[in-house]
Amino acid sequence: MxxxxxxxxxxxxxxxxxxxxxxxxxxxxxxxxxxxxxxxxxxxxxxxxxxxxxxxxxxxxxxxxxxxxxxxxxxxxxxxxxxxxxxxxxxxxxxxxxxxxxxxxxxxxxxxxxxxxxxxxxxxxxxxxxxxxxxxxxxxxxxxxxxxxxxxxxxxxxxxxxxxxxxLGAELEPEPVEPVLADPVPARAHAALDLADVVGNRDAVDALEVAAAGAHHLMMVGPPGAGKTMLAMRLPGILPPLTQVQALDVASLRSLSGEPAAPTLDLLPPFEHPHHSATAVSLIGGGSGAIRPGAAARATHGVLFLDEAPEFPRTVLDMLRQPLESGTITVHRAAGAASFPARFQLLLAANPCPCGQFGSGDCTCAPQQRRRYFGRLSGPLLDRVDLQVRVDRVVPGVDGERHRRTTADAASRVTEARARAAHRLHGTEWTAMGHVPGPWLRRSLPLDRALLAPLERALETGSLTMRGLDRTVRVAWTMADLDAVASPSLTHIGRALALRKGIPA
Ligand SMILES: [Zn+2]
Structure with a gap:
């Protein structure tokens, strides 16, 4: 037969x-x-x-x-x-x-x-x-x-x-069976969080809004308990909602990790927060058998948050270079290679020093210990971080609870700022100011000499590098977009300069 x-x-x-x-x-x-x-x-x-x-x-x-x-x-x-x-x-x-x-x-x-x-x-x-x-x-x-x-x-x-x-047409009348159930769809911990819950730390809230409006990578430096994680988890809520295609990508990447997709697409940008003890596979992807995406790929169209970033092994941090440059991540295994989209907004948090108390007078770290601590982040990662902000512990009673910004307010300002940036960048491959390379920015959006003066002074004294100058200008443009004005002012330049001094000297 x-x-x-x-x-x-x-x-x-x-x-x-x-x-x-x-x-x-x-x-x-x-x-x-x-x-x-x-x-x-x-x-x-x-x-x-x-x-x-x-x-x-x-x-x-x-x-x-x-x-x-x-x-x-x-x-x-x-x-x-x-x-x-x-x-x-x-x-x-x-x-x-x-x-x-x-x-x-x-x-x-x-x-x-x-x-x-x-x-x-x-x-x-x-x-x-x-x-x-x-x-x-x-x-x-x-x-x-x-x-x-x-x-x-x-x-x-x-x-x-x-x-x-x-x-499929077999002549059978199968007995009813109990279907095998799928795992439940996990709730998103960051879904219902509001920016209004953050007390004090106005600069950090501002920086978060600027980061969202310009798709700038951001680093927050502050002692333990200052609320860095609380702030980080509120970034997806003020980002523009995902498009249908983006949401399908995000759900597909989760599905590959074994999380079934919800019956309706989730339009909230993803928030991935791997722990610093996480393996390279869990951050970058891999596994035996079918190649699974890691946290960097699952953060696509959303936020990758590295808390206590200097504690991540240098080798793992270096692996983020490829996705930061190309927006994709390639995982090589004996059975072949797989590429995943990995275009995320990087959010780093760090203590001001290894003991966490620098700035409060109780720090026990030697200066070279502090330098070594941040040194692990230098190069490929910090080069791409446009914003550095100090986050301090809030003293009760001193930082008022008034004038709080809600997630809805911030999200609508971000949406308008993004629209202004997209209009300016129409015809280029970029949609947000955080994506624009320095040389293009200098050539195509030149600033007045008067605006450049403080930046040139900082260049001369060595407190700013050429890359640092480009990052400051990018941020100033995003601040102008948030203020709905045509181009940055001297105030924007000054504020942008202040937002890159998070790392203590
Ligand atoms: Zn210390």
Whole structure:
């Protein structure tokens, strides 16, 4: 007895997908199953899950020699999401399921009992299926909502292999089964936070607003307990909401990390805050099997917050160079490389010195200890940080609670400032002043000599470098945008200069 079956699936490299065809040739001979076409370990093990599931569902698998061929052959296939397509191709080879009459991709992991389990990355896999020309998608019941976020696909949810086979035309009446549930969608801790909760620290609140308006990277320096984390978590709320495409990217990256997407897209920019003890893999991405994005990629279109930034290992900080320069991150593994988008706004927080008390009189650190502490951040990272602000502990009763800015107020000012900047940068590749390189800024938006005078004085005394000058000018432009004026004033230049002195000498 011989038979042939085929089914369609997709593989991911980063967020990009490639259509994968699964062909099954069954012939008489000794019972043996070969999987060819660069199957990873999880795909090799799929044969056990497939045969067990087929038996448990009371279906018939080919009994002799079976060759399962995954094409394109040169593409490594990792993950358990190929299970369903493999099982359906096998059932087609044994004549249980008829050939496809519509371009249908199949995604899902099989349990030994035949139930379908949701897989990480359902959303980007579904996007890839649509891009590969599929019009119908069969997924585990628990993944149907997530896959339905992709336009142009008819999504069918199935609780088990037998139900999927029946949806695809097998003459079966499967017993009802309890679907495997997806993990709950985690709540965003920063979703409901308001800037009005911040007492005092006007300069820091101003700096946060400037950072949001110009997409400038920001560093906050202050003693423990000054509220740096509280401020940081309020940055996403004053950033412009995500566009639909951005939100789909963000949800896709989360989905690849194993977080199912909510039934509606979350338009709040992401906030990622890896701990300084985090591994390079958790920050940059990687893992055995399918390559997962790290915090830097998941912060795309949002904020990457590194609290106690000087405590991060230098090697890990250096890995942020590539995303800061190119907006992408490439993870290399033996099984191949994957690229993820990683265009985030960097927010750093640091104590003023290793003991945290510098400036209060109780500091026990030697000057070279302080220099070494910040030295770890120098170079690639601090070079790109336009704003440095001091955050101090608030003394009760002294810092009034009046004139507090709400998140809604700040967000609307930020939106207007961004619109002014986008108008000025129309026709360039940039949309915010924080993205504009120094040489272009000097050439295309020259400032009056009178405005440059304080900057030139600072250059002469060595308190400002050429890069520092460019950063100050960029920030001054954003301040002008926030004040709804055509170009920076001397006041803006002065305030911008003051906002780059966070690191104590
Ligand atoms: Zn100290």
């Amino acid at each position: 011989s038979g042939f079956g085929r089914a369609e699936c997709v593989a991911l490299r980063g967020l990009e997908g490639v259509g994968v065809q699964i062909e099954v040739h069954a012939s008489s001979g000794l019972p043996v199953v070969h999987i060819v076409g660069l199957p990873g370990p999880a795909v090799q093990q799929a044969r056990h899950r497939t045969w067990s599931a087929i038996a448990r569902m009371g279906l018939t698998a080919p009994s002799g020699r079976v060759v399962i061929n995954l094409t394109p052959a040169s593409l490594p296939k990792a993950g358990t999401h190929f299970d369903l397509a493999m099982a359906i191709a096998v059932l087609r080879a044994s004549g249980v399921v008829p050939p496809d009459d519509e371009a249908t991709a199949l995604l899902g992991e099989l349990g030994l009992d035949g139930r379908l389990r949701p897989v990480a990355g359902t959303l980007p896999l579904a996007r890839a299926a649509a891009e590969a020309g599929m019009t119908r998608l069969v997924v585990p019941t628990a993944s149907a909502d997530e896959a339905s976020l992709v336009a142009g696909l008819r999504v069918l949810g199935a609780p088990s292999l037998a139900h999927a086979a029946a949806l």
